[in-house]
Amino acid sequence: xxxxxxxxxxxxxxxxxxxxxxxxxxxxxxxxxxxxxxxxxxxxxxxxxxxxxxxxxxxxxxxxxxxxxxxxxxxxxxxxxxxxxxxxxxxxxxxxxxxxxxxxxxxxxxxxxxxxxxxxxxxxxxxxxxxxxxxxxxxxxxxxxxxxxxxxxxxxxxxxxxxxxx
Numbered sequence: 532x533x534x535x536x537x538x539x540x541x542x543x544x545x546x547x548x549x550x551x552x553x554x555x556x557x558x559x560x561x562x563x564x565x566x567x568x569x570x571x572x573x574x575x576x577x578x579x580x581x582x583x584x585x586x587x588x589x590x591x592x593x594x595x596x597x598x599x600x601x602x603x604x605x606x607x608x609x610x611x612x613x614x615x616x617x618x619x620x621x622x623x624x625x626x627x628x629x630x631x632x633x634x635x636x637x638x639x640x641x642x643x644x645x646x647x648x649x650x651x652x653x654x655x656x657x658x659x660x661x662x663x664x665x666x667x668x669x670x671x672x673x674x675x676x677x678x679x680x681x682x683x684x685x686x687x688x689x690x691x692x693x694x695x696x697x
Contacts, residue, residue, distance in 0.1 A: 608661035
């Protein structure tokens, strides 16, 4: 794991309306643009997050297949972990892009069984490698625990250079 320094908190003020609705906002750094959406904690939420993320990357004119595939893997793993390992009522996914990087952050209600961490599993085990995959495809990732009732955010970054056509 290269980095565990938390990024800026998710822009919760931009999340509203129906689950799955995209809300765009600009953080304090005007060079960064972010979108966020809320998901229900359901088994199909990872697929919904991938669809919404791909649509946003298309809107941002990201054409690099490797970068899009890595981003899809990251969002799938982070949303799946929030669904499986927490009792959250909703999951917030945020995508941010600036001239240097793409950041994917997933926040749950912070009611899980502990801090997420990569686990080395046996060859026959079917589950438990998600954060190892996130670590392998991202330039940095980490966890930010904002405290009980506020939420736990797991984030990952991809270099913008991997998305040369933005």
